[in-house]
Amino acid sequence: MSDIRLYNSEDDEVVSGLRSLYAAPSGDGYWNELEARIMARVADVELGWWTELDRWIRPAIAAAAVLLLATGVAMYRAHQEEQNIAAESMLTAPAVPVSTAIRPTLQDDREARIRFLFGR
């Protein structure tokens, strides 16, 4: 530090005056208390949205797991039911003959056009 100080030895009184104007509290008790106040405010910050989020993470994970399980069960049941219906429909004979059952679907315009083209 190459800076020249304002006051020489004759101005000690002025320097001490300045020091007393700007003196920091000297007791350890004061600094301990200030530290405690600072750390209390820091703790308030810690209880902000991160902590709030952290607090909700476990219930959220549990709820998500329950939801996932319920969805899985529902999907499994739906799948089972679909399979049962398919099996039942295979084992049950159709109420009408196949040709009768199919024929009405061949009577639309498109089919008529195809017949007309191939029939010529």
Place this chain on the structure above:
Amino acid sequence: MTAAITIETYRMPSPSDARAEERALVVAAQRGESDAFAALVRQHQRRAYAVCRAIVLTHEDAEDAVQEGFLHAYKALDRFLPDQPFGAWLYRIMANASLDLVRRRKVRDADELPDTVPMPFRDPGESDELRRRLNHALTKLTDRQRSVIVLHDLEGFTHGEIGAMLGIPEGTARSDLHHARAALRRLLKDVRSDL
């Protein structure tokens, strides 16, 4: 032999040891260990107070600025690179917190007390004529000149450090100091002859 061991055991930590210890505290605080941050507060709060006190007008405002400053530092801790000097970074934050507080006070005072001149310094004794006049002389300086002279002549910060803290070029800090000294000399000239 015992004495030698005692001296060896209780020797003062070297600056590099202190730096390494501080770095470890910073890294631990960054990991979220509040005890480490408390240790950093303990280490730096007096110097932080001195920085704030040089900028704001009262002891109470300095206290507020110190708390605000540490809070800002805590929130910004993850952006701090542990290899940098922690003190310089922290004192810049303290200076910013103090400057913010001064600005807020000015706005408030302009809104609420347009015709009053605030008593800028706490001076509980006020018995000493020199101190009273010194106090008065300091009010004649600009806020920045006062901050610069206190940070430099009382707290020992360099022009470069003061410039970084107050957000001004080093040359401006130097010139502020020069003008502050000249003003104080002028204002205090007749005090000494009167006393």
